[in-house]
Amino acid sequence: MKGTVYLVGAGPGAADLLTLRAVRVLAEADIVFHDALIPAEVLALVAKGKLLPVGKRSGRHSTAQTFINKRLADAARRYRVVVRLKGGDPMLFGRAHEEISYLTRQRIEVRVVPGVTAALAASADLGISLSQRGVARSVVFATPREAEGARPSNWAAAVAAADTAVLYMAAGEARSVLDALLAAGLPPGKPVAIVENASVGYALAAGTLADLPALAARSAGGPAVVMIGDVYAALQASASRDLLPRLTSQSA
Ligand SMILES: C[S@@+](CC[C@H](N)C(=O)[O-])C[C@H]1O[C@@H](n2cnc3c(N)ncnc32)[C@H](O)[C@@H]1O
Numbered sequence: 001m002k003g004t005v006y007l008v009g010a011g012p013g014a015a016d017l018l019t020l021r022a023v024r025v026l027a028e029a030d031i032v033f034h035d036a037l038i039p040a041e042v043l044a045l046v047a048k049g050k051l052l053p054v055g056k057r058s059g060r061h062s063t064a065q066t067f068i069n070k071r072l073a074d075a076a077r078r079y080r081v082v083v084r085l086k087g088g089d090p091m092l093f094g095r096a097h098e099e100i101s102y103l104t105r106q107r108i109e110v111r112v113v114p115g116v117t118a119a120l121a122a123s124a125d126l127g128i129s130l131s132q133r134g135v136a137r138s139v140v141f142a143t144p145r146e147a148e149g150a151r152p153s154n155w156a157a158a159v160a161a162a163d164t165a166v167l168y169m170a171a172g173e174a175r176s177v178l179d180a181l182l183a184a185g186l187p188p189g190k191p192v193a194i195v196e197n198a199s200v201g202y203a204l205a206a207g208t209l210a211d212l213p214a215l216a217a218r219s220a221g222g223p224a225v226v227m228i229g230d231v232y233a234a235l236q237a238s239a240s241r242d243l244l245p246r247l248t249s250q251s252a
Contacts, residue, residue: 010042033075087115093145142158159184196223
């Protein structure tokens with residue numbers, strides 16, 4: 001018997017941001033391999049399936065990607081509905097490519113269920129559009145994080161060229177991100193916002209690019225995106241230079 005592997009986007013944290021399709025697939029799942037940071041409310045949507053954590057959490061225990069690929073393939077030989085549940089959207093900084101190519105080579109059917117990515121959840125929390133008529137017409141999602149053996153990336157140049165940029169996995173290396181962005185030509189006064197725990201009672205720190213290490217140092221350690229662009233100038237002008245817990249997610 002060969003099942004189907006579903007790469008399912010769990011969204012940024014709030015369970016009611018999952019798609020209806022994700023909820024249906026989780027309810028039907030026979031087995032669910034999930035990331036480390038998936039909240040209990042989302043895992044609770046798994047009706048009967050076995051839950052197996054395979055989280056790759058930065059700086060903590062990780063399950064090697066090749067081992068995850070193999071476990072997914074083995075599960076698809078035993079079960080009808082196999083779910084690989086990933087934070088945000090599986091197709092953005094989620095190693096989906098490795099899993100899809102491996103499973104496809106094994107002739108296992110793969111389907112992807114999109115999720116709300118962190119950049120969009122953070123924008124919703126802030127109430128600030130990534131694009132803005134007359135201000136921002138290009139948006140870049142980037143990460144400074146380099147996988148071992150990866151070829152060098154021009155991420156900083158792409159960020160400098162964009163009107164608005166959202167950096168994933170960047171808050172923990174704010175000093176080197178700042179250096180790279182200044183070297184790429186971004187001015188130190190560029191407006192910056194860090195949004196931590198988007199969609200689940202988020203916290204905001206806002207200031208300029210030059211402030212980035214100081215803003216990042218105030219983080220409580222939750223997942224965070226670094227947002228850069230003139231669209232965030234209003235935050236800078238307001239009294240929000242300190243971490244400012246605001247209203248919880250729009251779902252409330
Ligand atoms: C491995 S990437 C996965 C991204 C995910 N696939 C997505 O679409 O959001 C993990 C990074 O996503 C960002 N992230 C995930 N959840 C977040 C949240 N609720 N609030 C802010 N940033 C978040 C952080 O930058 C974190 O380091």
